[in-house]
Amino acid sequence: MNMNCKARGKWRGAALAVLLTAGTLTAAAPGARADGARTETPVASTSPVTGVTESVVRVRAPLPQAAGPRPAACDWLSYLRYRSTDGPAASADADRILVAQPGILEGAGAFDSVARNTVARAAEQGLHIEFWALDRRSNCLEDRTGIASGDQHTAVDYYYRGKQVDGRTFAGFAGNEKLGWMAKLGIEQTVRDQYDLLTAELPDQTQRKRKVLCGGHSLGGVITGYFAAADFDGDRATTADAGYNQCAGYFALDTTVSTSLADLRGSLPDDTNLPDIGLGYGVVQAGLDSGVLPRTLSAPVLLNPETMTLLGIAGMGALKDPDAEASLPRYLPSNLNIEATHRALFSKDTAAFLTGKPAVKDFRLTNGAVLGALLDDNSVPLAFLQTSLGFFDGGPIADKSFPVANGGEQQPGLYGTAYKAIPDRPQGPLYTWRNYDRVGDPDDPGHRSADGTPFTGAGEEVTDVRQLARSLAEQPLDFTEQYFPTKLITDIEMAGSPQVKKLVVHPGGLTANPVLTVLAGEGLLAGRAPAELHPVIADGYQHLDVLTAAPTQNNGRPEIVSTSLAGFARSPR
Structure with a gap:
């Protein structure tokens, strides 16, 4: 992630802005095991992956009173719990538990496919594991009522037209003035939340050390690094509470376990509303506290609650x-x-972006093609939003030269490496979506760019469009994160400041346990993976594919990320 990358002019930067405390941690754990302080609710799913049981778990963990007024839901921590249906009902009896931190602008629902695939793959090997997909505390602000209705028009009416669903009216998207309590949601509170959740759910530290694997996707790798190096009782001489002693190993999905954003640089445009880090820690914190600085990360298009809701x-x-x-x-x-947002994601060239003609509503698209246009690597311009879902079908296709031309100057970390394409006949045929497992079939037209380069091939498509849709629309905890705490990024950006540096109490904790690193072949670290990590490379995968890929790939082999995680769960090394 590069907060200094320059877009091509401010108007283009706006179009591209679419999405991806001093001392030790001494606050007392909030006593999350009190009566009525835990709920677990089964989740029904249409997933084709069998043998996996899912539930949503909520554990009461109040913020300090000094955090200020906040919704009652924000004093709870939540996660999606996936376990083997044939395995033990109690987490403490599982063979292994993988605990995953989400990336930037990412919620627990994003882990749905990789969690199911990993639990199922481990069960095939006789191992009963659990996968906990964590939701950051700030996701308490999200309202899933409209999406839970199951009807698109009902959802649009609920979120954008003030109509009720089941007697409930949407309260609106929260503005900065209502988010004062989020000014303190930085790296310290984030790792404290993970520790409090683990100790509440698994009180025996020796059991945590033996069974828990800690990790995450994208920014989740950096959060895992801070967790590993943290001290939670305020006494660095006692290490049973140290982060690294809560884990038997670490896993990193298209990221690295570290305390630096260096490996994620270049993945965001420069016109997000992040404050100037050069202001210094104290000035930034004062700005967040007062509300002068934005308390959540957003940008003019897509990267804000109103437009991210459209993905679901x-x-x-x-x-x-x-x-x-x-x-x-x-x-x-x-x-x-x-x-x-429509113009940024569905403009063939600069002229179309500036005029709005033709608009997305001028094309006939299937529901699958709409989702593909929003998230496929051959359509969406930003790398950390990209998945490999398949390709447009049903009519003529053209090169998409906005915001950058195919084959021209590229910023792989920002735009990705795939050639971009777009339907070329407004008011024309019905454009359909060729799913990942039909790319390369005999009836595939094999669309090519104007320079003769194939837009895609079977080896570059890995995610099932319907299963991605299921993760977006069916989960009780969102795929995206509408209210990402600005402080979480500014803290890590200012890692050298005394206030943040002092949180790294046990730096040796980062290498104290075995690490599994799985990198997307076309992801944020493509071509620059540190060799000493000995990473598993998922060829053809984009940044989000490490979470969303289908259990069986086009080469007939099992999905590599979940296979690697299941193997690591069997024997971390």
């Missing part, structure tokens, strides 16, 4: 009927935010 709504259509003609582009309300 698009997923609803692709889950229900991916081959039906989509009505969503024409049913959405017209406002500056949504219009700018």
